Amino acid sequence: MNRLKYYIAALLCLGLVRVAQAGTPPSTAPARPVMTYPDYSTPRRAVETFIWAVKAHDSDKISACLYGRTKLEKSAADAFAQMTAAMGSMLATAKKQLGPPPGHARSPSVGAQLNALKAALMHSTVSIQGDHAVIGFARLKGKTTQGPLHLVKCGSKWKLDIQYMLHLRQTELTHKLISHRVADELTFAHVLRSVTADVNSGKIKTWQQFTVDFESRMLAVTARKEAKEEAARKASKPN
16 A cells, blocks of 8 residues: 555656745746757756656657666666656546546646746756756745756766666665566556546546546555565465
């Protein structure tokens, strides 16, 4: 159950988006020309491209914004991209077919949070050392702020460093644990796509049904995984 709560929270927050909607100081800079996406030419533009990719609910575009050093990190980036795109697509489809969700006025949407992150970029600081860049955000009194973003330059393209983004640098995250997390995220992405299909087909008709179906499916896959792990533990014990 704790694992399920972690993934739902990670999906809804997208792991990266922590900027408050209000409190960003108004810009006094001249209007910037309209960007053409994708654009990885600078650290800020690379983050804007990531925001554009998340809003497009496109896993390939999201994955193209991420940098992994190893095969495992690249798998983690791909799984994160698939899960993020699937969640965004599911929520967008549900809002289109079912109308505004109950209580939506009390909770800022993911789109609003992404817009706030984009606005905050204009007032961020960028520190570049070789092929590594850190984008820092000013702390606003009484407001939740975004932590620093780390990027790596690959050729001429800046990309978000998956090690920092998904906290893969933590010493307790072994190869096995990361592999399990990747498998979980791919499984959850499949569940999210199945819910989206049922909303599109009209099988899910209300937000109450949507919530029940979504939670029950997530609980079911978590229960199956835990049962499989328990069976493996018992089988590995000596008689």
